[in-house]
Amino acid sequence: AELVIQPPDGRTLVNLETNFLTTTTEPTTQSIQLLGRGVDIEATPVRYLWHFGDGASHEGSDPGAEYPDLRITHVYDKAGVTVSPSVDVTYQGRYRVDGGDWVPIPDTLTVAGTPVDLQVLSATPHLVG
Numbered sequence: 049a050e051l052v053i054q055p056p057d058g059r060t061l062v063n064l065e066t067n068f069l070t071t072t073t074e075p076t077t078q079s080i081q082l083l084g085r086g087v088d089i090e091a092t093p094v095r096y097l098w099h100f101g102d103g104a105s106h107e108g109s110d111p112g113a114e115y116p117d118l119r120i121t122h123v124y125d126k127a128g129v130t131v132s133p134s135v136d137v138t139y140q141g142r143y144r145v146d147g148g149d150w151v152p153i154p155d156t157l158t159v160a161g162t163p164v165d166l167q168v169l170s171a172t173p174h175l176v177g
Contacts (some may be wrong), residue, residue: 049096049137049161054115054144059167062126068098068167069112070135074113089142094156095138098122101131127170132163 049072053060059097075092087146098106100122112120141153 049093049135049159051116051133051135051161051164052112053133053164053166056065057121059169060124062124062168062170065118065121065123067112067115067118068100068122068135068137069114070096070137070161071111072135072137073111084144086149088147089141090143090150091139091141091157094140095158096120097136097158099134099136099161099163100124101133101163102126102129124168127168130165130167133166134163136160154168 049070052069052071054067054069055061062143069120072093073091077090079086079088081087093111095109096111098120100106102124104152106120106122110119122133136158138158140154140156142150143153144150
């Protein structure tokens with residue numbers, strides 16, 4: 049799954065809400081030939097497990113959203129560290145043979161996301177005159 053972190057560029061601030069989202073939200077379909085028959089397989093994302101890289105996680109059906117719509121956020125409480133957040137996506141599937149009716153696949157499949165490095169920094173205000 050593609051993980052998007054806001055603020056961008058691999059850096060965030062300690063004690064700031066960091067926004068997370070994924071663009072992996074739409075069904076994906078693949079068509080194959082199997083024993084001379086056309087088989088369509090469709091996988092739809094249904095759940096997301098967010099790993100924030102500091103031991104905290106969150107699971108739900110929300111893929112998050114772009115700023116300013118903060119739906120999946122996390123506040124890091126230690127500065128000067130690099131964490132590796134990721135998102136795992138669980139898919140529900142279905143298939144059809146030769147363009148027939150769709151048949152649900154009873155099991156789900158969870159695909160582990162690739163961790164992304166994120167530096168947690170502190171900011172120091174300076175008065176200028």
